[in-house]
Amino acid sequence: MKNRSWAFLAGGLLVALLLAGVVSNYASSHPDGLDSSLLKGCTVDADDNIVGGSCPAQQAREHELGDSPLADYGVRGIRNSFVSTGLSGVLGVLVTFAIGAGGFWLLRRRGDASTRGDDTADGTSSTGDATAAEGATGDAVTAARHTS
């Protein structure tokens, strides 16, 4: 891979780590669309616990791995909820990237003619990008066409 690809990967990972590590603490804790749809017929208190009525959500059972050290996006043993949520998010991003990138790397096709063709495409794309950078931003999309 070219240096530019490494830079893009590093930048993207940094954004993901910030979102999962910091911004996640400002996420809404209310039930999502599916869970709230299943609560129809029940009444809930301020903490979204069922206090009466009858609804599909009452059939919900414990999670098989509910006592995992990272269950419910927190690190067991860390009292500070900001740190707990953030750290679990950071670990989640790193684990997901490791499994994803590692798995896809093992699955990738290699050593055939089309891979060599990609090396050429990499070179062309640099030219295409330079053109896009010089032109109006609206042309970035067009530049992508030239590369393919």
Add this chain to the structure above:
Amino acid sequence: MHISNGIIDGPVAAVFAALALAALTACVLRGRRDLDDRLAPMAGLVAAFIFAVQMLNFPIFTAGVSGHLLGGALAAMLVGPWVGALCVAVVLVVQALIFGDGGVAMLGLNITNMALLGTAAAYLLIAVLLRVLPRTRAGLAVTAFVAALLSVVVASQGFVVEYWLGGTTDLGGNLAGLAGTMAGVHLLIGIGEGLITATTVLTVAKVRPDLVYALRALPTPAVPAVGVSGGVR
């Protein structure tokens, strides 16, 4: 949109686990054609990014309801439908096995809705929209937004079908009520999905247009876009 244990009965969940496994195998076989040295790490990044953004539940309208990105449209845009479905599936497996989010027994159902249905619906829409809309940033933004929004609604209806097959509460014949509630809520969540997807895709298209799969893979319209002359300038 993660289904918790106990919501759908065991036999139906098992059938969907088998279906999902078969579909993911097909995605691996077909996706390998797309996976080269450049796409593989990018796909890992897409999975990690989707994991991160799925943590960010945003509030919608009234009454204490939230929503979060599903990511099928984003993945389809950036790494294509086959690898994209695998990206979302990786996220769902990590969430179920490590974070206790979405029952392990429900994994096949959740993968079917979010990874398979969501990504497939999104890519079909992307393929159509990119052909009919102008190849401009605005066209790309509209494509991402619409495909993302509708893919969430399609995924939500996947759950309704599963609930019809194996829901653990008798709705008294009122499946249409559940379908309507799910569609309405997820239309609103879809707006958030659309905004996040469009913003992310536009950002990547600006920095590294060659990394947007949909722009590489889909044939360009016969009539050259207006932007061509500007691009060569």
